[in-house]
Amino acid sequence: MERKVSMAKKKKKPIVAVVGRPNVGKSTLFNVLAGERISIVKDTPGITRDRIYADITWLDKSLTLIDTGGIEPDSKDIILSQMREQAEIAIMTADVILFLVDVKQGLVDADAKVADMLRRSQKPVLLVVNKVDSFDKYMADVYEFYNLGIGDPIPISAANRLGIGDMLDKVLEYIPEDAFTEEEDERPKIAIVGKPNVGKSSIINKLVGENRVIVSDIAGTTRDAVDTEVTYNGKEYVLIDTAGVRRKNKIKEELEHFMIVRTVGAVERADVVVLVIDATEGVTDQDTKIAGIAHERGKGIIIAVNKWDAIEKDDKTTNKFTAEIRDMLAFMPYAEIMFISAKTGQRLPKLYETIDLVMENHALRVATGVLNEIMMEAVAMQQPPTDKGKRLKLFYITQVSVKPPTFVIFVNDKELMHFSYTRYIENRIRDAFGFRGTPLHFIIRERKEDS
Numbered sequence: 001m002e003r004k005v006s007m008a009k010k011k012k013k014p015i016v017a018v019v020g021r022p023n024v025g026k027s028t029l030f031n032v033l034a035g036e037r038i039s040i041v042k043d044t045p046g047i048t049r050d051r052i053y054a055d056i057t058w059l060d061k062s063l064t065l066i067d068t069g070g071i072e073p074d075s076k077d078i079i080l081s082q083m084r085e086q087a088e089i090a091i092m093t094a095d096v097i098l099f100l101v102d103v104k105q106g107l108v109d110a111d112a113k114v115a116d117m118l119r120r121s122q123k124p125v126l127l128v129v130n131k132v133d134s135f136d137k138y139m140a141d142v143y144e145f146y147n148l149g150i151g152d153p154i155p156i157s158a159a160n161r162l163g164i165g166d167m168l169d170k171v172l173e174y175i176p177e178d179a180f181t182e183e184e185d186e187r188p189k190i191a192i193v194g195k196p197n198v199g200k201s202s203i204i205n206k207l208v209g210e211n212r213v214i215v216s217d218i219a220g221t222t223r224d225a226v227d228t229e230v231t232y233n234g235k236e237y238v239l240i241d242t243a244g245v246r247r248k249n250k251i252k253e254e255l256e257h258f259m260i261v262r263t264v265g266a267v268e269r270a271d272v273v274v275l276v277i278d279a280t281e282g283v284t285d286q287d288t289k290i291a292g293i294a295h296e297r298g299k300g301i302i303i304a305v306n307k308w309d310a311i312e313k314d315d316k317t318t319n320k321f322t323a324e325i326r327d328m329l330a331f332m333p334y335a336e337i338m339f340i341s342a343k344t345g346q347r348l349p350k351l352y353e354t355i356d357l358v359m360e361n362h363a364l365r366v367a368t369g370v371l372n373e374i375m376m377e378a379v380a381m382q383q384p385p386t387d388k389g390k391r392l393k394l395f396y397i398t399q400v401s402v403k404p405p406t407f408v409i410f411v412n413d414k415e416l417m418h419f420s421y422t423r424y425i426e427n428r429i430r431d432a433f434g435f436r437g438t439p440l441h442f443i444i445r446e447r448k449e450d451s
Contacts, residue, residue, distance in 0.1 A: 015268075059169075066094065084113075094123060101153075132156060194275055280310055282324060305321065310341075371398065371407070394410075405441070
């Protein structure tokens, strides 16, 4: 096995992180930009979790917006330390940082200290002054923020949606054009994700064939995880490691938040996501959150149950564990499940085979004629639902894209196409073509019967 290390920086969706003290309006800005109440979970069955990121579009450019975490207003010392934590997350993951301050509270010590840290990061920082409900009335107070020394303050009112467009224009100025383009790199990109201490780094070290150097944390700076290029059986893969550098004295919530933020960035760039679960713990809430991120973003999924060597087994153990995973992650019944051990190397070579299989399914196209035959047969076997005497009619199905495979079904009435019937059609397509390891997306469109 050969091995090279590179920093593959191009992303399809650049990341914009929001940093700021309590009550400066981060949540309001976040919800306005995302165009929805972020706290409301999408009605994907089986997923419940806090939304700390959202995909937004401005001038046909897609961005991922990340909220770097809430701050508990207990005391000034705690606020400052938590703001530093926020700033570290933003510096490590973001392409552009929005530093939000409050014109009505004015300039405070914590703002100045965080500004110093952000200025040293070499990342683009936009100083956004919120709650400027009237530009005429508050501009003199906005100018006070020039004292932070991180450029021109941008006045906005998130609540009244003033100045938001100007702020987003500035964000786009700081992002190079090629950051929005698809990577030309055709090699499979594999994100190894999971909560801390499940063995992500050990798996990568085993796959790479040697222990990689763990880079120490230099005071005041943080760095992106290095992408590792591996050649196996003559084929190149890029492994995206989300392990990062562990820090001491971090409370559990901060660690979890940090992990989720890092995961979003890694999953965004990946073709296939390998979710590593600790066999000695089983599926946890954190695992479910991470799985939900990969599922929502339509990535190929492999669930790798690590530390399988540490489990006492009988002939029913594998089936029992598989059933538990399927139950906890019921929203992704398509996921491939593997039982591995990074410590002994058990089944790790098979991981490459499974990645290849999932990649193939993720990019699989099915001819329109064949799809329509499957759909008509499915309709004949199970009649579509009716409502108030009106029956759902399915006219036509076609595949419009891959990664993930996405299908459009034309029907007479979208309201009649219940989730359960869409799932039924999906299952018939899977019966015919497998699509193991990849989600399928369905778009339902209405069409007049005579058109």
